[in-house]
Amino acid sequence: MKTVLVIGGGVTGLAAMYELNRWKKEQQSDIRLVLAEASHQLGGKIRTVRKGSFVMEAGADSIVTRKGIGMDFIKDLGLEDDVVYNAAGKSFIYSEGELKLIPEGSVFGIPGSVESLAKSTLVSAEGKVEALKDFYTKNEGFTKNDSIGEFLEHFFGKELVEKQIAPVLSGVYSGELRDLTIGKTLPQVFDYKVKYGSIIKGFEENSKIWQSNGEKKFFSFKHGLGGLIDAYEQHLKDTEILTNTKVETIKKEAGKYQVTFSNGEILEADHVVLSIPHNAAERMLEDSELQNEFAKLKNSSLISIYVAFDIPDGELPADGTGFITANTVELSCNACTWTSRKWEHTSENGNLLVRLFYKSSHPAYTLLKKMNQEELLEAALNDIQKSLGIKAKPIASEVTNWEESMPNYLISHPQTVAGIENRLSEEYPGIWLAGCSYYGVGIPDCIENGTSTAKKIIEIL
Numbered sequence: 001m002k003t004v005l006v007i008g009g010g011v012t013g014l015a016a017m018y019e020l021n022r023w024k025k026e027q028q029s030d031i032r033l034v035l036a037e038a039s040h041q042l043g044g045k046i047r048t049v050r051k052g053s054f055v056m057e058a059g060a061d062s063i064v065t066r067k068g069i070g071m072d073f074i075k076d077l078g079l080e081d082d083v084v085y086n087a088a089g090k091s092f093i094y095s096e097g098e099l100k101l102i103p104e105g106s107v108f109g110i111p112g113s114v115e116s117l118a119k120s121t122l123v124s125a126e127g128k129v130e131a132l133k134d135f136y137t138k139n140e141g142f143t144k145n146d147s148i149g150e151f152l153e154h155f156f157g158k159e160l161v162e163k164q165i166a167p168v169l170s171g172v173y174s175g176e177l178r179d180l181t182i183g184k185t186l187p188q189v190f191d192y193k194v195k196y197g198s199i200i201k202g203f204e205e206n207s208k209i210w211q212s213n214g215e216k217k218f219f220s221f222k223h224g225l226g227g228l229i230d231a232y233e234q235h236l237k238d239t240e241i242l243t244n245t246k247v248e249t250i251k252k253e254a255g256k257y258q259v260t261f262s263n264g265e266i267l268e269a270d271h272v273v274l275s276i277p278h279n280a281a282e283r284m285l286e287d288s289e290l291q292n293e294f295a296k297l298k299n300s301s302l303i304s305i306y307v308a309f310d311i312p313d314g315e316l317p318a319d320g321t322g323f324i325t326a327n328t329v330e331l332s333c334n335a336c337t338w339t340s341r342k343w344e345h346t347s348e349n350g351n352l353l354v355r356l357f358y359k360s361s362h363p364a365y366t367l368l369k370k371m372n373q374e375e376l377l378e379a380a381l382n383d384i385q386k387s388l389g390i391k392a393k394p395i396a397s398e399v400t401n402w403e404e405s406m407p408n409y410l411i412s413h414p415q416t417v418a419g420i421e422n423r424l425s426e427e428y429p430g431i432w433l434a435g436c437s438y439y440g441v442g443i444p445d446c447i448e449n450g451t452s453t454a455k456k457i458i459e460i461l
Contacts, residue, residue, distance in 0.1 A: 010044020149177025
């Protein structure tokens with residue numbers, strides 16, 4: 001009897017196990033399927049917390065509609081009736097002591113038309129004129145493996161990128177734009193430049209793709225994203241799921257893998273899926289060449305702080321759903337989502353719930369990471385008072401520290417992943433990489449990657 005072990009109970013590992021289990025049932029196979037998760041619960045970076053009348057997402061808070069709504073997992077898991085969409089609302093950048101509107105028609109801060117560029121209050125007249133060189137400057141050397149920051153700055157100029165684009169894109173991908181590749185962040189900007197000669201024109205010509213759902217750009221589920229994890233668990237009742245089970249080492253012996261757990265138990269597996277962060281995976285395989293490759297992958301850190309108030313969210317100062325910070329001096333946070341405004345299901349009584357994000361890229365993070373939860377809450381309240389003018393006392397809060405947990409797709413990322421894959425295929429056939437450390441950070445990317453990894457194993461089985 002063959003055994004497949006999936007290490008990691010995040011959404012990638014669950015998607016892989018779901019696909020394997022479906023095949024097992026269809027083929028009436030006697031294959032043994034085991035999922036091992038080191039923590040006490042499944043979900044990885046998806047973790048829904050309920051406090052009183054509030055729903056808080058300690059990790060990921062939504063799924064991009066454009067990427068996820070047509071995927072099979074919603075129907076397969078019976079979640080069609082649980083889907084909820086974000087409320088319509090404007091997004092802002094906090095700059096020079098005030099909230100400034102991110103121009104309508106922009107995509108991740110990138111102007112989607114000349115009109116969108118012209119209406120920006122974030123960029124000077126000189127900066128707007130400079131950005132127009134996108135229409136007449138040719139791409140003569142950039143590839144998708146180059147820096148997206150250098151690419152955008154070359155065609156738009158420094159001011160538009162620094163003041164309007166970088167705050168948004170850096171916020172989404174948790175890294176400095178100069179260190180992130182075009183291909184692993186927003187490859188469409190490269191494709192549009194090649195096809196239309198202009199990034200702006202490309203977004204304008206494809207505006208229906210980016211606005212195909214109107215303001216419904218993101219979706220979640222009635223009881224939070226945790227509903228997705230619960231649905232996977234429900235469909236995997238007849239598989240072996242081991243929580244509080246940490247893998248210590250993986251050793252190859254006679255064409256199989258001896259997997260040793262922290263409790264001393266050993267499992268013999270034919271296939272092992274590493275759907276865990278790279279810094280956890282590298283410790284399991286005692287291979288110096290692999291460890292050197294894994295070490296080239298980089299993570300950043302994030303502190304998430306929810307604050308709930310006994311006041312209506314109508315007391316927010318603007319008609320919007322949140323802001324990003326443009327410079328790192330005015331506030332300690334990188335962004336603030338007005339959660340109760342954006343997601344109706346998160347506040348039963350319509351009271352104010354906000355979420356602040358503190359990233360390791362911020363100069364203030366050096367001090368923040370030394371603070372306890374009470375001190376972090378005080379820092380959040382100070383940012384809320386400065387930016388929103390709200391001085392009320394909180395009635396609930398949730399602080400989550402994602403230390404060294406946010407993948408950064410550096411320029412060297414594709415080559416590094418390819419190097420790890422090659423080493424595994426040559427020396428460790430049957431061990432598979434999966435998850436956001438390697439192949440994509442969004443939930444749809446993770447589900448797709450988990451599913452495709454399972455299909456590769458099925459082909460061999």
